Amino acid sequence: MNPVYKRCVILAAAVSLISSSCTKTEYVVNPNAPTQESVLKNASRVQINQLGVGVQSVVRNGLFSFYTWSGSIGRETVYFAQTESRYYRELQGEIPLDPAGIMYDWYNSYNQTRRRAELLLRSATETNSITDGEKKAVEGFAKTIQAYAMLNCLNMMGEVGVRTSFSDLNVPGDLLKPGCFNSYSQSLDYVKKLADDGLAALDVAGSTDFPFTMVAGWTGFATPADFKKFNRAVAARVAMYREDWLGMETALSGSFLSLNGNLKTGPYMQFSTTANDAVNPMWRSAENNSTPMLVQVNFVDEAETGDKRVFGASVPANGEAKVRMRTTPSAPPDYPLMTHEVQMYATNVSPISIIRNEELVLMYAEAKLQQDDLAAAVSTLDIIRQAYGLQVLAIARPAVIGNKVLLIDELLNQRRYSLFMEGHRWFDMRRYDKLDELPLDKPEHHVYTNFVKPQQEVDWDATNPCQ
Known part of the structure; x- marks a missing residue:
């Protein structure tokens, strides 16, 4: 898998738009590597394979x-980088987010992933080297990846929204016309359409295989028929943010949701120490003192006694706990001392889940809860509770039974501990209008509702009004 990543990501980068996001870009001129034009018209089957594997690789970017x-x-968490205080001062709300600062790698990466997937799609459309069925398979894959990447980007941007169109890659010189930013709601509609169009294309592809290698992290999802289950998992996420509870339940029914299955099932991003590949960026050695990810104090204090996600052996020690007690507590200046650090991955090549059954189970509980099927919501939440050593709600917290408001709190609590540091907590509290319940470590801190528009985008629109 990793040697394939290594070979193919080079072509993906060479023919991709490698400046930031959807703004000003240039063609890559390199006589030793393919140009963008060389794959947009009559790409060879080998090039389609390279582009497809390259897109799988760059999905990891920005993570x-x-x-x-x-x-x-x-x-x-508090990211206590010893040499750069902005990582905690800005993110904890002590000083404003700098739109021209260091906090926008995710923005650039997810927009680049969207463009690379679009390049793959258009290259597949304009070639005779693959069959019509394979072209539909590529379309389904590319649009699903775009939906996944842009939902992540959109949730960080919040009400600022994202650009929902960009320039025509097929017209030389016409690469500098990104579309306008749209509202959060409009942008969610755009992401939903990407996922739904992806499903429609995968349906047409039928039993056709992808015309590129699906790397090992996609085991179980490596054909268009199986990849539809991932597509519907992404669609369920989109429906959740749209508060379309029936739509979320419907999408889940087509996903890989299994209420009695392994909670860890799902596609994974993989890593290696092979040259030109990447290692797991979230891994941290124990007792790290240069760039520790310290666990915000309330996370441990507010956990239920016996919760295996918090207490006991950490993941690197073959346990379930996502955090580990440090020998020496640490904290930035004037913060409360933090006794624990993030320890979610055993090694620097451990895989990272893209989306797994545990999240789907929690989404199913939420869909049932929001449609007033409280009994089904309780039984589903109990699946998660019992998996981590907690008693069922009827015994542990009988007051929540039949109480929708308290069950929403229970749902958010289970999501807090099951999906810790996987890009959910901030957005969960925002969509339930509970940001004011998040703790502040210093009086001058506050919780942002969203990132501001990057300065590069502001500057671009000032000179080149969007179309």
């Missing part, structure tokens, strides 16, 4: 900043 910045604002 560290997406998880860590959203986790910091959502009060899951």
